[in-house]
Amino acid sequence: MTPFEVVAVLLAGVAAGTINTVVGSGTLITFPTLLAFGVPPVTANVSNTIGLVPGSVSGAIGYRRELDGQRPRVLRLSGASLLGGTAGAALxxxxxxxxxxxxxxxxxxxxxxxxxFQPRISAWVARRHEGIGGLPYHGTWWVWPAVFVTGVYGGYFGAAQGVLLMAVMGIGINETLQRLNGVKNVLAALVNAVAGLIFAIVAPVDWWVVLIIGIGSVIGGQLGATVGRRLPSAVLRVVIVVVGVVALSVFLLT
Known part of the structure; x- marks a missing residue:
């Protein structure tokens, strides 16, 4: 990789780590960046998944205050995420x-x-919270299988996995959104980790890409847990949409 490409991928990793912690769609930044520099699609996907694992862990650590008292819930849903991530990677x-x-x-x-549509999803979830009472601590019965399906999606291609998780948990679990965001970061980290482990053993991995994205995503994970919370969500969405459109263009024109 040229020095310019290294810097670009590093900055994409920082952006992805930040966005994954706050929004949950960082893959839409790193994946098209790798494609633009000529990395084959499958190699880009598996290398990106492995590279974002440290950033996911970093973001989860940054949200440790919101995770206080949620250990039983996290342990229960972790099984769904691990199984789903394994199935998605296998697919x-x-x-x-x-x-x-x-x-x-x-x-x-x-x-x-x-x-x-995330603002509308969040608003709908918030309205649901106002009228929901008496839900089990772990949420309604369908939360676990829905988290599993989200894990399958994340293991195969992780873009917007966090948005899906927040929608599922926000509707089915009677808890504040900030605390659920902490759970989301842990579950996304587990999906990326189990899929990344499988990819590291049997898939075509570009380890330079993994290293560069990994460094950037760790930085971004901490930014997302601090400064990133203060950034206007509309700005983040615009960036994601622009880069996502570029990704679609790259696929359709190649």
Whole structure:
């Protein structure tokens, strides 16, 4: 990689780590950046997944205050995320490369739609919280399988995984959104970690990309847990949408 590409990927890792902690769509920053520099789609996806693991852990640590008292909930939902992430990674490895190339534009579009409508999703969740009472501590019965399905999605292609998790938990668990965001960071870290472990063993990994994104995502994880909370969410959404459109263009034109 050229010095310019190294700096660009590093900054993309910082942005992704920040956005993953605050919003949950950082892959829409790093993935198209890697594609723009000629990294093959599957290699870009697996290298990006592994590289974002340290950033996910960093973001989870940054939200440790919000996690206080939620250990039983986190442990219960962690099983769903680990199983889902494993299944998603297996799908990526089993399905042919052509399937990934065909599916990824749809997933990016889904991620963009979720990001664009995130304010409405959050507002709806907030209204649900006002009228919900008496839910079990772990949430309604369908929360666990829904977290599992989200883990499958995250193990295959993680863009907007955090948005999906927040929608699922926000509707089904009677808890403040900030505290659920802390849980989201832990679950996303587990999905990335188990998928990354599988990819590291059997998939084509660009370890230079992993190192650069990993360094950037750790920095971004801490920014997302501090300064990132103060950034206007509209600005983050605009950046994600712009980069996501670029990713779609790259896929459609290649």
């Amino acid at each position: 990526l490895l089993v399905l042919p490369d052509g399937a990934f190339t065909a599916i990824v534009p749809v997933l990016i579009l889904l991620g963009l739609v979720l990001v664009v």
